[in-house]
Amino acid sequence: MSIASGVLSGAGALPPGAAALAAQEGAGTAFHPVLPWLILALPLLGAVVNGLGAFLWRDDKRIPSIVGPAALLLSFNVVLINFIGMNGAELHGAEVVRLWSWIVSGDLHVGVDLQFDQLSMLMCMVVTGVGSLIHIYSVGYMRDDPGYSRYFSYLNLFVFFMLVLVLGASLPLMFVGWEGVGLCSYLLIGFWYENREYANAGKKAFIMNRIGDAGFLVAMFLLFVSFGTLDFVPLLGAAEGTLAYGGVLVTGITLLLFLGCTGKSAQIPLHTWLPDAMAGPTPVSALIHAATMVTAGVYLIARTSVLFALAPVSQGVVAAVGAGTALFAASIAIRQYDIKKVLAYSTISQLGYMFLAIGVGAFTAGVFHLMTHAFFKALLFLGAGAVIHAVHHAWSHGAGGDAHGDGEGDGQHGDPNDMRNHGGLRAFMPRTWIFMWIATLAIAGVPPLAGFFSKDEIIWYAGAYGYPVLWGVALATALLTAVYMTRLMVMTFHGKNRTFGHAGTAEAGRRLHEVPLVMWGPLALLALLSVVGGWANIPEALPVLPAVDWLHHWLEPVFEPAIAIAEARGLVAEHHAPAGGGEALWAGISAVIAIVAVTATVRVLSPKPVPTEAEAVAPTGFARLLHDKWYVDELYDRMIVRPSLALWRACWRIVDAGLIDGAVNGVGRGARLLGWAGGQLQSGRVTTYLVVFMLGALLVLSVLA
Known part of the structure; x- marks a missing residue:
């Protein structure tokens, strides 16, 4: 059924954003789901x-x-x-x-x-x-x-x-x-x-x-x-006429929504x-x-973009938190050894990019990166799963080990997720190696893969919309992304194999093998999407490549009311990168940074011997700070978890055990005492009855006297 025009009619004069939305809704459409x-x-x-x-x-x-x-x-x-x-x-x-x-x-x-x-x-x-x-x-x-x-x-x-x-x-x-x-x-x-x-x-x-x-x-x-x-349509259509731009109410609402998003x-x-x-x-x-x-x-x-367009303070908070999270998570990923945790912090970092884009008003760029990220991050995780699957099965081959092995060692070799137990896997898993390198180059921003177009568009908009600090943070995060992802590939697939220790290459050759078609087939399709997924939005400014604006055109009706609010207040000015130059120049610089970072990381890490998990020593100094994730979990444990547990234990001792259990147990003890006293009156001993009778008689006589 059609929407909006009937809901919005009769409400008087509509604000520009609502009028535009109502006009869109009133337009005829041949689409029916x-x-x-x-x-x-x-x-x-x-x-x-x-x-x-x-x-x-x-x-x-x-x-x-x-x-x-x-x-x-x-x-x-x-x-x-x-x-x-x-x-x-x-x-x-x-x-x-x-x-x-x-x-x-x-x-x-x-x-x-x-x-x-x-x-x-x-x-x-x-x-x-x-x-x-x-x-x-x-x-x-x-x-x-x-x-x-x-x-x-x-x-x-x-x-x-x-x-x-x-x-x-x-x-x-x-x-x-x-x-x-x-x-x-x-x-x-x-x-x-x-x-x-x-x-x-x-x-x-x-x-x-x-x-x-x-x-x-x-x-x-x-x-x-x-x-x-x-309902979204009437709510968002009437938002500009109901909520004051930059007001306390819309700011509070959007910050509360963003709190949900942070979780x-x-x-x-x-x-x-x-x-x-x-x-x-x-x-x-x-x-x-x-x-x-x-x-x-x-x-x-993205769905409530009109509300956030009316709350510039909230947009600034979204952009700042997104950029800060992107850099923070990328710094942690640099020193992780669990292959899945490297990718987990990578996801947190890439989500930060998306929030940065939406926070500066580049809504389409944020959704664009969401789409391309789905392709290469799914490929990276499934590729990591193929590695874990192969390593665990190699360890448990002939030993009756369980099949999944995710995060569990076999008691002899260590953790199959730990990259220090991998190395040299490209010789045994060539398809997985190729597919994961495609995803790595895509997330690093190497052209013409998907991540180059989506991530660099976010970096460009951060600078062009007048956020030079956030632009610098985004560029630094891109550099770290290329480094930690290349480190993952080098430790996992290059150098000598360490799956059975440094002397176990022959054993690895007998036991390690590529995953079956049902697993590497999806990797191949995701690799293809990681290559071509970014071609849905190619900026006109880039030379050689054909200009494609399909995604911008596709999402334009959704974000047009929010963009109209920003344009009406002069918030979307002419694009200027912080250090001058056009979009093509900075896209080229970003691509060069990614390529140099990948190449340099390969050259630096490849010759270095990697100790196995069993041989490794605990990191020290700043490396330990990054490895222990800036001690955020420890901080939460000390400031929130432990005080909360102490409070609940105190409540248990005082309220539950002391008051509630004490009252219930007291009633029980009183009933037992009363029963015992009554039982003494029915002891069956005649002498006891005579004594009680005499005492009662004396008591009655004393009262009557």
């Missing part, structure tokens, strides 16, 4: 079937191997049909499909409504497309796990809730998806719950996200009080859960980091 409910129903059905399979056919892995990936592939095809239909239609506004009414209470009316516009369709393509490849990869990676069917049930459910989040036409429905991905992350991070450390990592992720979610909830309450609705997207100060989330199976890490959950915060701000 095809079977939109199937996009959600298929992953949900897969979750139900696989969930039943965890009890009914636990040992039969054929059904989850088919149902799990098929649910996502079919959903992707429905999304693709709608994406093609929308791309060929004259569509400037959103198309909302109402499935049924959900909440009707007073003035609050919330329906299960799906919003189809350019932003939601792009997100659905990323979620279902990358998610499908991760599901296919999981068939090979998790094949020997006893919780195979349960795993696919959780994975399907994860994608279902992410699709609810991006398709929800109102904040409450988005919040259902928001909380749903939080629940699924808890289930999947702690998937191997028998390991107490892994279970604690799941709880940490769940609890830290609840901190941010409190901000999201309060922001929703304030928006409902201000607008009387929580979900792991930005400072709520970032510490994401590295610990590596406790889950590696495909889960790929899904969380590339296609679901952590991108939700970026999507929320």
